[in-house]
Amino acid sequence: AQRVTQPEKLLSVFKGAPVELKCNYSYSGSPELFWYVQYSRQRLQLLLRHISRESIKGFTADLNKGETSFHLKKPFAQEEDSAMYYCALKGVNTGFQKLVFGTGTRLLVSP
């Protein structure tokens, strides 16, 4: 069964501090991992996907198959990064697009 675990409900840091939002997954096949973000009063939207190996708004995430993790990192947090972050998983061979989401982590960046 597919499962995504985000152990932290809330992560509070000061501006300029490094940030790491944890995500662990359980999946027997090859996964595709994503991070979605919801800023205050905005819609839930895709932040980045592991396949693209991209850095979005300074955030990066590396898929570690050995540790079954996909942690989201940013070296210097900004106040505008405060939001709800969801990790999500999809099986590579899933014929229909079905994402399994974690429970989310609220990031609070204080000045």
Next chain:
Amino acid sequence: SQTIHQWPATLVQPVGSPLSLECTVEGTSNPNLYWYRQAAGRGLQLLFYSVGIGQISSEVPQNLSASRPQDRQFILSSKKLLLSDSGFYLCAWSGARVTGELFFGEGSRLTVL
């Protein structure tokens, strides 16, 4: 450009009353459509998805049903609401290509009293 609209934004209903949440997508054809429920501490739970008109798949047994009467319209319904139906409901769409990107609506907050 594509847009997704969902309404009503907020709804307060008594137990046992019916429910209808509507979602429409503009600017694309034959989208895949989804209804999610976002509950505190439980993340996003997929309730229903649809690949075409009249084609509905249910992910979890529940008191809710979904219908897709038109290509870009997706409706979430209940004949008799339960207290446990309270929550934040999100409609989403995706294109035919399986990319992992969902485009979400603004959500509907349902409170059952």
